Amino acid sequence: MIIDLHVHTNLFSPCSSLDPEEAVRTARGMGLDGICFTEHGRQWPASELERLAAGWDFPVFSGIEVETREGHMLVFGLEEDQPGLMPALELREKVDRAGGVMVYAHPFRGFLMFGFSDLQMTVREACQRPVFKLLNAIETFSGKSTKSENNLALEVGRKLSLAGVGGSDAHSARELGRCVTVFENKIRNTAELIDHLKKGGFTAGYFKG
Amino acid sequence: MILSYVRNKHATALDGPDGTVMARALVEETSFAARVEMLVSVPGLEITSVEAAVDRCFAGRCRDAVPLVKKAVGLRVGPGIIKLVNGEMGGTGGCSRLADLILECCEQVILRFTVDPLKPIMEKQGEEMVEAYKEFLARNPRLVNSCIAFAEGSPLREGVELEE
Numbered sequence: 001m002i003i004d005l006h007v008h009t010n011l012f013s014p015c016s017s018l019d020p021e022e023a024v025r026t027a028r029g030m031g032l033d034g035i036c037f038t039e040h041g042r043q044w045p046a047s048e049l050e051r052l053a054a055g056w057d058f059p060v061f062s063g064i065e066v067e068t069r070e071g072h073m074l075v076f077g078l079e080e081d082q083p084g085l086m087p088a089l090e091l092r093e094k095v096d097r098a099g100g101v102m103v104y105a106h107p108f109r110g111f112l113m114f115g116f117s118d119l120q121m122t123v124r125e126a127c128q129r130p131v132f133k134l135l136n137a138i139e140t141f142s143g144k145s146t147k148s149e150n151n152l153a154l155e156v157g158r159k160l161s162l163a164g165v166g167g168s169d170a171h172s173a174r175e176l177g178r179c180v181t182v183f184e185n186k187i188r189n190t191a192e193l194i195d196h197l198k199k200g201g202f203t204a205g206y207f208k209g
Numbered sequence: 210m211i212l213s214y215v216r217n218k219h220a221t222a223l224d225g226p227d228g229t230v231m232a233r234a235l236v237e238e239t240s241f242a243a244r245v246e247m248l249v250s251v252p253g254l255e256i257t258s259v260e261a262a263v264d265r266c267f268a269g270r271c272r273d274a275v276p277l278v279k280k281a282v283g284l285r286v287g288p289g290i291i292k293l294v295n296g297e298m299g300g301t302g303g304c305s306r307l308a309d310l311i312l313e314c315c316e317q318v319i320l321r322f323t324v325d326p327l328k329p330i331m332e333k334q335g336e337e338m339v340e341a342y343k344e345f346l347a348r349n350p351r352l353v354n355s356c357i358a359f360a361e362g363s364p365l366r367e368g369v370e371l372e373e
Contacts, residue, residue: 067289085296109288112351113323119252128253146349147372178350178371206373 001183002207003034003061003193004176006074006105006139006167012039016171024056026173032180032207034059034187038074038105038167041066041083049190061190065105066091070131072105074139074167076194092134101197103165104135106142107156108149117148123155132160136197140164141204143178150179165197166204180207214239222317229257230321232314236306241266245278245310249318254286261307274304278311286315339365347372 008016027035044062053060063076068088077100095102108116140153157164166179184201216238235244242265248258261278277298299308330341
């Protein structure tokens, strides 16, 4: 089952121009099997998510992209909004209490003109971040990262035995589906998504469509 | 009564001998003067030290906020830094002027590394330069649609496929 695990819509992320209905229509049209909304600090109401999924007969999941001192985290399983800044450890504790999972989003995303790979960051140096000890997985394929940044994340994931997920970080329809997570089994709801993210049985990559 | 007001700002980044980058920002105006100096590690771009001083200020709040700049130590110059700095040391409990100076320093660090990848492109001319831009664009999804030169319809976008 191919899911874009990192998508922002204009309903809850002011920086996105992507209408939720357009997101689902585009995702289905390009051959994805599911889509996951990960708004900045906001959780989708379950009823809205169900309405959208039922209306398009297409699996729609949700998580939250939370800002921490250590970077952006995709969390799955938290019901409340997480608008504030917090240390990653505090977020980890919240996620644990909720039985959820925490994924480091675009861990080595750089700037407009350069990235960490341009600064000659080695895998060994990259692995030193203490935050890696708090994670269930890292985003090894991010649609907003360069190939070399994704490769660095991939290498770090391998070195630290952290599972890798893929997501486009789409803020518009044309950015959807560049990177995806491919699950071996069918996933019907967010609870099952969390279960699979904990157990494994998925790979990440670029989506050719 | 004649009112006069003068304001000068200066910000810069310098390469340190140990591979770090040192950034400085200072503002000097009639009613306020302050400076911030920051050290950033390379390649991690982690802020390893921050020193600040408020030399002139009518409000005691800014001087009281000087110790808060230490909260920036450990932060990474990268996505989200504006919100992080403003959240940690700006706002009602801090000093927005000092937070701005820290962000000026971060901006200087980013600009320090922005020029390097552009140099080889700028050295080319004509069609060669266009092709070099296209290659650069194909490697960087963040650049696509970031400005009108890299938007759909631009000659620099013709035939460009993002690298995978």
